[in-house]
Amino acid sequence: MVERRKPIWVKEATEKIMEWKKRGEIEWVSIDDCDSRFLAEPLIADHDVPPFDRSPYDGFAIRSCDTLLASSKNPVQFEVVDEIGAGQVSIKQLQEFQAIRIMTGAAIPKGADSVIMLELVKEETSFDKKIITIKRKVNARENISFQGEDTKKGEVLLEQGTIINPGVKALLATFGYHKVPVAKKPVIGVIATGSELLRVDEPLVPGKIRNSNGYMIESQIIRAGASIKKYENCADNLESLLTTVKSALKECDIIITTGGVSVGDFDYLPEIYIKIGAEVLFNKIAMRPGSVTTVAQCDNKLLYGLSGNPSSCYVGFELYVRPIIRYWLYSNKPFLRKTTATLIKDFPKPNPFTRFVRSKLGYDNGSLFVEPVGLDKPNVVTSIAWADCLMVLPGGTKGYKTGDLVDILLLEDQAGSDESWKERQKSSR
Amino acid sequence: MVERRKPIWVKEATEKIMEWKKRGEIEWVSIDDCDSRFLAEPLIADHDVPPFDRSPYDGFAIRSCDTLLASSKNPVQFEVVDEIGAGQVSIKQLQEFQAIRIMTGAAIPKGADSVIMLELVKEETSFDKKIITIKRKVNARENISFQGEDTKKGEVLLEQGTIINPGVKALLATFGYHKVPVAKKPVIGVIATGSELLRVDEPLVPGKIRNSNGYMIESQIIRAGASIKKYENCADNLESLLTTVKSALKECDIIITTGGVSVGDFDYLPEIYIKIGAEVLFNKIAMRPGSVTTVAQCDNKLLYGLSGNPSSCYVGFELYVRPIIRYWLYSNKPFLRKTTATLIKDFPKPNPFTRFVRSKLGYDNGSLFVEPVGLDKPNVVTSIAWADCLMVLPGGTKGYKTGDLVDILLLEDQAGSDESWKERQKSSR
Structure with a gap:
């Protein structure tokens, strides 16, 4: 007998899974291994930046008051009394008409209140003394990067949940985070069901196909940032499937079955x-x-029953598994990044259900364009390879046409959205 | 004495480095380890898809001619003579008014030319015979996925240089690629110079800062897809730096020094x-x-001398190192993805040089917007963390204002551009 199931809205389905969201346990990993993970705690400045007044250029530290009358007609000479490399500190106190050679990044010596760039002075040696000539007025505080002008000690620089990109990693290094707090990755058990499934290294035989969904899902899991535990393909056999699911419940944080x-x-x-x-x-x-797409929970763990159809499986993962993984990892924008784009192909066939169409995004002249890729049939796996977004076409009695502004969800984006896609208004069923 | 250097255009600099581009050696990695790498050979179908005529739904395989007169007023009965699970093949040949129960994905049995969905029939058992009743006409070829309709054997499905995303991985699995041809990652030697640099785990001392550029560059290398070989920070000492650079030339494919x-x-x-x-x-x-930014070549290897300033270092990497890495990896779009966006903040100060401003991209109503992040001073490292694109403001005598359409280069994108950003017209110097 055929069981009659009652469909719920995408919005409701998302709400139901997000009721079971949780944050992962924190682990401290080496700064070398933190790329593309999320800060599980805010990043705090452990010192002022710059940590001392320093020179942003190669040049000479001087007292600006000594240049008051300097001009091309009235060049002023300074004696160079010291030289400070980056990482060095001068013990000299600058006196009248003295200058100290200073390298980029080095600390401003005592007595100096400005720096003149190397390119703007004439250097010479006179009777064993190094002399520079300055032909312009230099203002107090000119060419100094002041202590704390970028960042004050104790400041929260990045919130919990920030993804670690090269700029974040530079900040972590600057503030001495040789260990970085991130969430332990959730372990996602993947169980492909179906007696028709062959391993990728098996030759084709009549009636059978290779298990491509399992690899696709694993790649989606990696892209979302979680770990995988792979189970042997389960034939369509109740007992063996039950045993596998029970093991997975013990060994994994989240379980996905396909088919x-x-x-x-x-x-x-x-x-x-x-x-x-x-x-x-x-x-x-x-x-x-x-x-x-079916979702169940057991012992506070989510079990996802994704369809055996590649595109159904793919979309089911991105809409309902990915946000749970991203939230676990401390992302505050766990949903696929949402925006709108102009449709550049007619999509005349109406459908009572909301469609998530594998599509490709284009940019032109400050605008976003979108078109479906390949035939949008559930079993055409090639189109998934080409898609970089899902175009969302709410269900209704009309199709869509070129020029329509449609919602899109970005698949390769790491930033995410804090809100999921949802139906704008509920029609009654 | 100050050496006077002659600046070249961004376009020329890019052309000069791309003269030294090369493809990496091919290695075959496990399909489990190929995510986000690029196909070093085209992906070819080793069989038709579907490999046999199959059912896209759960239902009954029938002969459409037996339903010619079926309607709700004239229901037609069929005897169910067999049952085919996915992965199974029926040995029966379908006769008049016979049906075979068929699962999603299973092969269409001999004699059948269509499938009726499970939901559209009434099932019953009569004198130990399984009977179904059909109340509509079914067309020949209805609900059959035909052999080869998605893809023909021998077809090139994806070109060399395609990045491996979940959809590509599914295709690799479908066509039996348990080993996948990719480029061996280039090894990038990273040498941070500067006596002012502390390790990330060292406490701050006067005049010194922690080496953040090294970590930033390493993160950029990882994002670009290459491997890192880290060298100890080199103090500003000619001999030790020379020794390190010589070792790196032997051990690495590309060398980056900072500072x-x-x-x-x-x-x-x-x-x-x-x-x-x-x-x-x-x-x-x-x-x-x-x-x-300085680039040299020695024994056909590129040596990059990036500035010690974080933002200079960052931009130098993205514009001149990244394309060499991506080309090595077989990408055919090795440059940062280029597009345009509307500026939403005035940028009044003109600059004779082209500026690459760390910026943040926004989407709204089908359009792209861009604004600079933080103060765009070369030593403000926090702004790199927030940037997801570089806004390119060509040099000139005027600033830029809200509403201007400006070029942007996407930093977190994996797709890339086949062309680099270049100056539109060369003014004479």
């Missing part, structure tokens, strides 16, 4: 959920592809 | 280039920051 969630005779997942005592949060969503 | 390329007394890089017999390609570029 077996439809209403066919070999779709055992619904029965598995009953046997392990899981609470099914939903098993039908008003969307295409991915309408059979 | 020491200016015209100050402790800037030893120019001398090092002479001592190792390197050819300096350029040592001054008409850009800000990063004007002192």
Whole structure:
């Protein structure tokens, strides 16, 4: 008999899974290994930046008052009394008409209140003395980077949840974070079901296909920032699948199965959920592809039953698994980055369900354009390779046409959105 | 004495480095380890997709001619003579008014030319026979995914140089690539110079700062997809720096030094280039920051002398090191992705040099907006953390204002551009 399932909105499905969100445990990793992870604590300045008044240029530290009357007609001479390399500190106190040679980044010596750039002075040696000639007035405080002008000690520079890019890593180094607080990556168990599945290294035989969904999901997991625990492909056999799911529940933080969630005779997942005592949060969503995406929870762990269709599986992951992973990792923008773009291809066929169409984004002249990639049939796996966004076409009685402004969700973006995509208004069903 | 250097255009600098581009050696890595790398050979279908005529739904395989007269007023009964799970093949040949139960993905049995979905039939058992009732006409070829309809055997599905995303990984699995051809990552030697530099785990002392540039560059190298070989910070000492550079030339494919390329007394890089017999390609570029970016080649290896200023160092890497790495990795779009956006902040100060301003991209209503982040001073490291693009403001006598359309280069993007940013017209100097 065919079970009749009641579809829920994308908005509701997202809310239901986000009720089970949690932050990961904090671990301190070497600064060498923190790239693309998220700060699990705010980044705080452990000192002023710059830590001392310093010279932003190669030049000479001087007293500006000595240049008051300097001009091309009235060049003024200074005696060079010391030389400060970067990392060195001068013990001299600058006196009238004295200058100290100073390198980029070095500390301003006592008595000096300005720096004149190397290119603006004439250097010469006279009777064993080094002399420079200055032909312009220099203002007090000119060419000095002052202590704390960039950042004060104790300041929160970056909030918890910031993704670690090269600039963040530079800040971590500046402030002595040789260990960096990040979330332990969640371990996602991946169980591909289906007697038709071959391993990638097996030759094709009649009726069978290689397990591509498993690899796709693993790549999505890596892109989202989590770890993978792979289980052997499970044939469509209730007992072996049950055993595997039970092990995965012990060994993983989140479990994904692919296939077996439809209403066919070999779709055992619904029965598995009953046997392990899981609470099914939903098993039908008003969307295409991915309408059979099923999510259950057991012992506070989410179990995702994604469709065996590649595109349904792909979209189900990005909409419902990824935000849980990103939140776990301390991201405050766990959802796919959302924006709008102008459609450049007609999409005439209406659909009562909201569609998430694999698409490609284009930029031109300050605007965003989007077009679907390949045939948008659920089993055309090639189009997933080309897609860099999902175009969202809310369900209704009309199609879409060139020039329409449509919502898009970026797939390769790391920044994310703090809000998920949701239906704008609920029509009654 | 101050050496006078002649600046070259960004366009010329890019052309000069790209003369030394080369592809990396190919290695075959496990499909488990190929994420975010580039295909070093085209991806070819080793079989038709689908590999056989199959059902896209759970349902019953039938002969469409038997449904010619079926309607709600004239229901037609079929005897269910077999059942095919995914991965199974039926040995039965379908006869008049027979049906075979078929699962999603299973091969269409002989004699059948269509599938009716499970939801559209009534199932019952009568005298130990399984019977289904159909109340509509089914067309020939309905609900069948035909062999090869997605892809034909031998077809090139993805070109060399395609980045491996989850969709590409699914294709690799589908076509049996348990080993994937990619470029061996280039090893980039990183040598930070400067007596002022402390290690990240050292306490601050007067006149010194922690080496943040080294970590930033390493993070940029990781983001670009290459490997790092780290050398101990070199104090501003000619002999030790020379020894380190010589080792790096043996051990690395590309060498980056930070600091020491200016015209100050402790800037030893120019001398090092002479001592190792390197050819300096350029040592001054008409850009800000990063004007002192120096590139030399020695034994067909590129040596980059990046500025010690964080933002100069950052921009120098993204414009001149990254494309060499991405090309090495087989990318056909090795340059930063280029587009345009509307400026939403005045930038009144003109500059004779082209500026690459650390900025943040915004999307709104199908358009792209850009604004500079933080103070754009070369030593404000915090702004690099916030930037997701570089806004390019060509040099001239005027500033820029809100509403201007400006070029931007995306920093977090993986797709890239096949062309580098270049000056639109050369003014005479």
